[in-house]
Amino acid sequence: MKPSVGIRDVAQQAGVSNATVSNVLNRPDVVAPATRQRVLAAIAELGFVRNESARQLRAGSSRVIAYVVLDAANPFFTDVARGVEDAAREAGLALFLCNSASDDGREREYLELLHEQRVEGILITPVDAQSAQIADRGTPVVLVDRESTDGTRCSVAVDDVLGGELAVTHLIETGHTRIAMVGGPMSIQQVRDRREGALRALANAGLPAEALTFMETKSLQVGEGRNAGERLVGLPSSRRPTAAFCANDLLALGLLQSMTQQGLRVPDDLAVVGYDDIEFAAAAAVPLTSVRQPREQLGRTAAQLLLAENEPDHEHRHVKFQPELVVRASSAVKR
């Protein structure tokens, strides 16, 4: 390892004081062109890299925000992240992505680290409801895709109850009366809300709550969708639902795959509706009907709220977007 060249080494090499070097780095205009050149040359020659820890310790600010996602492999979150990053970089901030992988231990560790790092702000889609654990530690936190229950911080979400309602209403209108809802774990707020919406749709249509079979999954990933598919096919056909509403597109894609493998046809044997409308939904084996959320906008708005957090008289706001049903072949009208 090299003996770590610091600002003083550069200063000595250039024959100036360290304050001047600092000025070259932070206010280039204030130092005479000739001196500036000399300093830049010294920096290049010595391969100096400014120590951000020291800078931040003294200066206070960190030029970084972080987004803690529930599942980095879910395109929904990477799309949201794109929106976040666009807004962040307009404000001159870098974005670090952290993956909690739906594990609240990891989530806690990352939050702790980020607080200690004194990042400018944290965006998070929390693992479970008791976001109390995201105690206020001085760093602004904005919830993404989850409503702040106690109004102690900003949040940006999409109306998941409405989304669930749209999906199931659509299924009812296309003639289904035995519907499965696939999703879980129930500790996830989105799953609960979408289910509530589904139940509301039944009520609106005058159907009993029993018309909805809830099939709980361990996660919201493709593999669990396949599992659910196998369980579904195992049911006696008299009791088997004729349609399935999945809590997200990954589950729906897994379900679809499992249907095909087992020789059932979508939508004839089972209509399927997903949630999120990720890019792959339209390219699926049977193009997927899905509930679309404004993903980039969600991220962008969240980042903007976060940045506004430092303004003098800031009031916490909650922004809620409306989802939209996109009908495709996987739920074509029953003939």
Place this chain on the structure above:
Amino acid sequence: MKPSVGIRDVAQQAGVSNATVSNVLNRPDVVAPATRQRVLAAIAELGFVRNESARQLRAGSSRVIAYVVLDAANPFFTDVARGVEDAAREAGLALFLCNSASDDGREREYLELLHEQRVEGILITPVDAQSAQIADRGTPVVLVDRESTDGTRCSVAVDDVLGGELAVTHLIETGHTRIAMVGGPMSIQQVRDRREGALRALANAGLPAEALTFMETKSLQVGEGRNAGERLVGLPSSRRPTAAFCANDLLALGLLQSMTQQGLRVPDDLAVVGYDDIEFAAAAAVPLTSVRQPREQLGRTAAQLLLAENEPDHEHRHVKFQPELVVRASSAVKR
């Protein structure tokens, strides 16, 4: 904002010196249980959060590594990241993900920031070949999915030439003699290598190089795959290739989608082979034949090489994995 409580405030509150508080934080066993309790109580009461900048400035190490990916929305990279994270967390390090989005400006900015942050190490899948720009700045860097040309650092890759050869050999064996390769931009090493493999396959089979029509795309994303599909269909059917080898699965999925929309059948009108074998490939409209890479293992190995970088007499290593062809319906034998 709260007036930022520091270690001395805690010390005062607990009636000890700041050194003792530091000990509680870093070597709890060395301080008497009674004192420790008192300090912990003070920490909780004051809501103290250790300032990582100061810690790192003094202690030197940062407990963080970073992975700069080419495209956070590409499941291939998030799968690699999963492997990286597993290995990192076994070593007690956190992982920050940075998305260069195939933009070398962003890539440079992130690298600069990470160097300044003095992260323990950087993994990167660089945007373009001249990885010279990733100059040695004192932080260990390991290349992922790209071979280090000059042996100045470790790298982990998969044999892309072989992968391209496998794919195109398969197409030739299933009876195709006019083959398109879809991919780009050519600045990306992987694209060049896979093309080289494709050409080698032709040569092996005694076919002329003209049997391969190269269709360059602007990126490796789904949308570009759709564009390529439209261009392909626009060709006079006498000259139109009967098979397409795509540089990655995203392109292949886009191509597939475009074929379906335009009323062409896969594999009858056009056989399609992708690359990466991401999870969505198997769930596609027509299950996708693809070249599988050991994604998690790639990430895990890269992280291990990075961690080994600090060992006393370290020699840079290059690890190369073998890809594997997975045949599915999109390239079923021509009848």
Place this chain on the structure above:
DNA sequence: CCTCGATGTTGAAACGTTTTAACGGCTGAG
């Protein structure tokens, strides 16, 4: 009763920046 080692605690010196107030030299006006 003295010494010694073990155990817990502490004061003070780093770590590498940024920042502020002060400084010297120079220019141009009087």
Place this chain on the structure above:
DNA sequence: CTCAGCCGTTAAAACGTTTCAACATCGAGG
């Protein structure tokens, strides 16, 4: 020739930790 004002530069004081050598205190062994 003097002096006010400006410009570029600098010395020194932070920032909040960790660490190290030194210092009490105490019990046990001689």
